[in-house]
Amino acid sequence: MNLFELSKLYEDTLAMAIDQDTGEILDDELVSRLDAIQEHRTEKLLNLSAWICDLDGEAEAIKGQIDRLKKRMQSVQNKADSIRRYLVQNLNEGEKLKDSRTEITWRKSSAVEVNLDIKDFASLNPDLVKTTIEPKKSEIKKAIQNGREVVGAEIVERMGMVIK
Numbered sequence: 334m335n336l337f338e339l340s341k342l343y344e345d346t347l348a349m350a351i352d353q354d355t356g357e358i359l360d361d362e363l364v365s366r367l368d369a370i371q372e373h374r375t376e377k378l379l380n381l382s383a384w385i386c387d388l389d390g391e392a393e394a395i396k397g398q399i400d401r402l403k404k405r406m407q408s409v410q411n412k413a414d415s416i417r418r419y420l421v422q423n424l425n426e427g428e429k430l431k432d433s434r435t436e437i438t439w440r441k442s443s444a445v446e447v448n449l450d451i452k453d454f455a456s457l458n459p460d461l462v463k464t465t466i467e468p469k470k471s472e473i474k475k476a477i478q479n480g481r482e483v484v485g486a487e488i489v490e491r492m493g494m495v496i497k
Contacts, residue, residue, distance in 0.1 A: 343380065343381065343384050346363070350363035350366050386496060386497075389496075420437065424437065427439050468486070
């Protein structure tokens with residue numbers, strides 16, 4: 334079998350393991366279908382590893398396109414915002430304009446502006462501030478490695494698979 338045939342075999346196997354209603358990959362179904370492929374264990378695992386490399390490359394290419402499109406979207410949005418600011422500067426507040434293509438109207442809105450430094454505001458109004466608490470894992474790791482006992486935390490050794 335050549336690389337294209339192998340790739341097609343594995344793609345077909347994956348396609349058969351997808352729930353048609355949800356699009357979710359059914360792990361048990363995938364395992365049974367992969368187990369059914371008649372190949373030497375080492376060959377099968379290496380072929381799957383090569384397929385993962387192909388999929389990772391495809392995902393990276395998609396990410397690049399997403400990043401490019403996000404930049405383009407931001408550029409277009411910045412243009413619209415600049416033109417919107419120009420309109421606000423050149424219209425009288427409440428002035429309405431309309432033609433067959435567009436309509437400019439005004440509406441009342443309100444917004445909260447905090448006029449103090451955030452720390453001062455928080456000390457004066459603790460019940461009106463969001464606080465996020467999360468462990469500083471890199472500092473916890475250093476503390477444990479330096480011999481400090483950190484209650485509720487430990488360093489756990491793990492094995493992670495690497496595919497190149």
